[in-house]
Amino acid sequence: MSADAVMRTEFPAGYVVFFGIDGKVVMCPRSKEHSGTIRSMQIHSLALGRHSKVISTVYIGFPPEEISAPDLTILREDAQRQGKRHGFEDVLLIAEVV
Template identity: 35%
Template sequence: MSELIERGAIPEGYKVEVFDGRVIMTPQSPEQDWTVSDVKDAVKASGIARERVFGDVLIAFPGENDAAPDLTIVDFDAERRKNSYSCLDVLAVVEVPSEPEDEKDYVRNVQKYGRFGIDFYMIADPFTTTVTLMSEPHAAGYGRVVEIPYGEQVTFTLATGERVEIGTGTFPTRDAGGA
């Protein structure tokens, strides 16, 4: 996947990930893009530098498939490696499912991000209009899971002491039928 990204071989508007040995290529919906944009704006408004917040950038997971989360927040001293970062530098990840009850976001990513100690994993689901915020990572996932309806504030404090506040009132919704 790294080679594809470096050669620019990924079609515009698509997100490509290798997951469990399969190449997953999905176009990003407008709802995904708008939600990620709203979250990124809120994270930067919380005082986190632009250089530490990005979307669809490759994150390396030693011994496992790499990932390109919808939005990633990295630590102050995160070291860029060409066009990627190590999962060890990741403080928080946000994903926006591309389909209802997306197994990748709700099962496999929960296990992977928890196992690698990513402190916060947030799923902003336009189908259920709910934000799921996970914390207290452990070997099989997360010890704490909080569901917050769209329209309410999501707040968490990173390991750096920085407080992130995300208003969800502008998050777009999407019909589970694909509309």
């Protein structure tokens, strides 16, 4: 989908839209329950300690050239960004809320 087409497109309310580097458009419905579940997982992750790296909907690079933004990701303590995103090598856990 071109940038012009994206700017003119009205996406349905209640959806989050992701654009992949390969031109894929992914639409995910969101709800109060979805958000609440992610928030609950974030709160429970505090048991891992204050230095744990817990991120939500942040792009992670996976081979071969796949990029995903999981609902919740727990990274190693020493995880560092590789350019604009984190690498899969630093991932300890990924959770997707369906």
